[in-house]
Amino acid sequence: MVFLPQEVIAKKRDGLELDEAEIRHFINGLTAGSVKPEQASAFAMAVYFRDMTLDERIALTTAMRDSGTVLDWSDLGGPALDKHSTGGVGDNVSLMLAPILAACGAFVPMISGRGLGHTGGTLDKFDAIPGYQTAPDNTLFRKTVKEVGCAIIGQTNDLAPADKILYGIRDVTATVENISLITASILSKKLAAGLDALILDVKAGTGAFMQTATEAQSLAESLVNVANGAGVATAALITDMNEPLASAAGNALEVVNAVEFLTGAHQDERLRNVVLDLCAHALVLGKLESHVEEARQKASLALDGGKAAEIFGHMVSTLGGPADFIERFDDHLEEAPIIRDVHADGEGVVTGIDTKAVGMAVIVLGGGRRAPSDPVDYAVGFDRLQPIGARLGPKTPIARIHARDETTASEAARRLREAYQLGDAAPVTPLILGQIYPEAKS
Structure with missing residues (x-):
């Protein structure tokens, strides 16, 4: 039987369920290069709008898992x-x-x-x-x-190579945010x-x-x-x-x-x-x-x-x-040249934290990447971060900043202060x- 990628794309585009063989052929073709990037893009967009059943998700995940080496730990004498x-x-x-x-x-x-x-x-x-x-x-x-x-x-490179190819395509075609595709991407590497x-x-x-x-x-x-x-x-x-x-x-x-x-x-x-x-x-x-x-x-x-x-x-x-x-460990880990406390603009109990903003402040310091190829400064960041419910004031700062230079220290400290909300009482959230x-x- 001749496998045609466009037939798989059309079937999913029309909201029909793909069988395991169709999905496996498509992923094998993607890894081998016989399925072209534009076809993979169309497939990802069809899945994005039509989604997948549980059986389809399992088939996609296992096909991506099997696109490269699958490790075997049966000789360990205990569970992996x-x-x-x-x-x-x-x-x-x-x-x-x-x-x-x-x-x-x-x-x-x-x-x-x-x-x-x-x-x-x-x-x-x-x-x-x-x-x-x-x-x-x-x-x-x-x-x-x-x-x-x-x-x-x-x-x-030999673990789930199909995921690397497909993720790169999803990243530039606005098809990342789909649970079926996210599931297959995460699990294919782990499995x-x-x-x-x-x-x-x-x-x-x-x-x-x-x-x-x-x-x-x-x-x-x-x-x-x-x-x-x-x-x-x-x-x-x-x-x-x-x-x-x-x-x-x-x-x-x-x-x-x-x-x-x-x-x-x-x-x-x-x-x-x-x-x-x-x-x-x-x-x-x-x-x-x-x-x-x-x-x-x-x-x-x-x-x-x-x-x-x-x-x-x-x-x-x-x-x-x-x-x-x-x-x-202190002798082996690099220490940032600037280390100082960051105080809130006022006093009160921490009632909420924009946690993403804290992460972005670390990126401003150089501790994360703005682009995939960016180097990382391992020494920078925050410690002694105060949790929700802590009372901040002159003697209790939000955190201690570790920075490479004054410019990034100032900007990251500003972002950290803005990320913390103060009030009279903190909400109780289950962990x-x-x-x-x-x-x-x-």
Whole structure:
């Protein structure tokens, strides 16, 4: 049977359901070059307006997953677990979650990305550590996962290459904001990592791509049902992103926050709760524990007993970073030349935070990218960020700024002040807005 890309495009344009073979042929053709960019553009626009059924989403995701190498971790002797966040500000969860899960008996081959828009990227944080290899060869990657229990690296060119091609087309054809296409893009890369189970952190709020809990739930349901349909046990937590999750925003500063979290020197309460809740659900999905509460206690013991910190240090050194990073991180991370407090224009209780604006202020400092090719200044950002409910005044600043020069320091401080709203009393917002498990089959 002759496959014609235009027939697939026309069928979806007309609102008809594509079968698995049609979708797989189209994606294979996209990877091989026989499906042209203009045809992929038309396909993406047809999906954008007509959307996809669950079966179509599963077929698209698995076809994109299979467009390159799919890793196999069956020789580990334990479950391969991972976590994905839809992005936020001060979201350094992966840095603590991976070693905690490893300390609980899991293996975590975590393939992460760089910053996107106003949100920070896990790889950018690790690039702040001298010597750390975010793009090791496959031998070192596998060695680290097997010997240490976790390795956090970047996506290789042979993992889900169809996603890279299609995303580039969507980015310039205004077809990014479609849940079917977002689902396939996120999951094709994660499922190519050969996971046994995946926990998702879907953010909602002023610092999230999904502004409302309703939007976040729709995406979470799609991700969970497609991943499970593709054979990977998956669940999602919907978490609040109406304020920075950690009290730091900026690459090296978030690494410091993570190390202090792991060693117990300083732990932000909201961050601790999100980390342990995600760990608990991942351990249950990976069948290392039967109940969430027992799994959370196990994760808490791994953290508070110091085992997770030890594993983090071992991971850093195995992937080329300093052997004494946990003990002497301040000696290894670059410090910005300008460090000072940022005070609010008035006094009062923090009643709200434009969290996206905080992320954009980090970009102004140079801690993020205005264009994909831009370099990142790993030393800049904010720490000691005050949460909603804090009372600000002459003795309690909004945060401490770390800047490269006076011009960017002044502009970022202005943006930070504008991002914070003050009043008499703060609203109470739940941290965990919901949890999504796969739909029960009848």
